[in-house]
Amino acid sequence: MGMGNGPVIEMRRISKSFPGVRALDSVDFTVHGNEIVGLVGENGAGKSTLMKILIGLYRQDSGELVIRNETIDLLDPKTAVNLGVGMVFQEGSLLPNLTVAENLFLRHERSFRKNGFLSQKKMNEEAGRQLEKTGMKIDPGMFVRDIPAAERQMIEITRLLWLSRISGVDNPVLILDEPTTVLVSDEIERLFGIMRELKTDSSIIFISHRLEEVLEISDRIVIFKDGRNVEELKADGAEIHKVEQSMVGRELAEDHYKESEQKEPMENVCLEVRGLEKEGSFEPVSFKLKKGEILSLVGVLGSGKEEVCRCIAGISRADRGHIEVTGKRVKISTPKDAIKAGIGYIPIDRRDEGLALQMDVCSNITLVTLHSMISCGLINLGRERDEAMHWVRQLNIKTPSLKTQCMSLSGGNQQKIVLSKWLAGNVNVLLLDHPTRGIDVGAKEEIYKRIRVLAAEGLAIIVMSDTLEEDIGLSNRMIVMRDGRITREIYCPSDGKPKPVDIITYMV
């Protein structure tokens, strides 16, 4: 195939850090002309960070970016687009309240002027021509909100191609980030057909967690892990099994997840979910959770595990089924109901859902339990302080004082404050949504240790974590979900942890 062509993009020794995390560590990445490159890796492997650097959204800390043999200092996405590098985002970047043609030519309306006014007709005609090139037959005058998700992606691709054409670039590079998650199988085939056609005069970076698709469409596969290159191979003759192994990496380090402290769960059932169902998200799921048990919910994006969690926490409402906590049936339709039932939820996004950053440490810790510290209508400040102090000591939260605003603390300490907020609330069940995302290794270890202690104290814990390794290492048991259904239940005793490769089969 086009592998003989010279490189269009070379990213050399790219590094990028965020506070507390090294997202990319001296990564190399090359795209040749007329080539489809599959980019794979687990969540947090650094794929999207690298792509955001490539389209000018982020700036690398160090390393070199060479586009068509020229070293480029990318300042913003506009420069990248002019150089023929563009990305189709997972969430889409079209304006639903404008028509297809208006979206296609947004910011370039100038070329469609007639007597000083915009000519709708000219725009629609040109849009029709451009859409045809990507094999689309839709009315350019339609509003984007009336167009299905699959078609929207094609419109975005059309837009990127048109932009690179008008800026006179040869061999544009398109980045498709998980384009198939919103598509059904014949739509995927159509997308692949178009991708193969596009390959004759452009290159594509294809990011997907569905490995069979990556193997099918790509010429070359680049594998990332923990912000580093691990392997690069030709797609021809590659085996899924091999790719999976490189993705999840080496065998686990000794006792990294405090496996030695893993205890057998106690006898009594703490949480029981029966036939919980939410149409469009997941089919009826049932499972039991014992006191002191750590259960991992595993599955790729869109598997429905997040939604199951949100329904248990009362953030979303399930359509059918019910939940029992310590044998009592509870009705959960709001977060308040969940708290009352003794279910705590630690969200993935601390900034949005976990902490009131402008409030002090003390107020954040006691927010859930405040009602128990009131005498004669007034908060007992002494009791509030004691309670907060207790948790600061218990969890080893590093803060100058209880009155410090949470926004000045590090990610790890913020995470601990969120944790203490719920622990103070005397929960029976704790849902941890990616508890270690975006925090450094030391803080991670402390969180692992804390999770073990909590389980030993009899808390029932549900975890969804960033990597499969973490899921396996932490949990007593895993429930694997795919497309809204439970596909497998796997036990993970401390002396016989399963291998990631065995589990991936049930996920994809």
Place this chain on the structure above:
Amino acid sequence: MMDTGERNKPSRGRGKRTIFKEIGRGFQFVISHTTIGPLSVLALIYVIFTISTLGTFTSLENIQVIFSLSGLLAIMALGSSLVILIGAIDLSLEGVMAISSMICGLLLKNPINSADFGFLVLPIVMAIGAVIGFVNGVIITKVKIPSFMVTLGMGYATLGLAVIIGKGATIQILDNRLQTLANGDIIGIPYITLVAVALLVITMAIQRRTALGKYIFAIGGNETLAQMAGIRIDRVKIIVFTISGCLYGIGSFFLVSRLLASSTMISTGYLFPSITAAVVGGTALSGGIGGALNAFIGALVVTGVNNGMVLLNVNPYAVGAVNGILLIIAVALTIDRKKIGIIK
């Protein structure tokens, strides 16, 4: 979670540069501190006017005037700032005060009817303000309409109602006790200032010592979080609008007693200074930062600026312009832009 990297960077500048940096950092601290910031603005303004009026500004007499005027403004600003704290805004102030004043006029001793309820009118107008605030809160939370729209509509609705009730007339008040209330003082401190301070203390107690207060800050800081923590957001919001309505009611009673008359026009022009006072005092329009003490300081700033300019014989239109600019600067300094993704 990603904004901690800027701290603890060793400062490498030497000599002068370091000093400027330190001064800059000090300035940053003062400006961004929620109480020290507005307090230093207050001090600065009072110093400037004292010098430019050759001392007239800080004469005992003028200070009394400022106290008396700012007392009334502070009562309204306490209400406005509570609403702003939850990240909403209440534009119904003028309408609520107009209707409460008309009812004051009709229930106090007057030449039109035989009513003479005296000080009993105060709890009545408090209740009226509270009811309107309650309705505001219910519409905002249950029908889910932005607060500025609901309260804007409510402001005009109540204003119209006030005209209908009072037939557009100005009602003279014949109760002499009100005059004492408006003009009297204890050891030189006007009654209204004392009332404002008392309300300040109560509001501060609510903010700092009750669960409601904490919930107000939690909602203003992060509504999603507040909901997930099990706080009944709708209820807190309704209570906040109710309290602020009640405060406007109190304000209207004192306004009527000062003028010894009530008319529908009585409250015109109080919405803007009330919101300016809240914001100039350091309450962020984005919610969650600031509070009662800030509203009080803000009222002193706004009153001081206006009074000072009057003493300096500044063109009244220029006074308006200065107030407008003051508001914009204050918003620019306090608002949390991270919370407002795209400013429309």
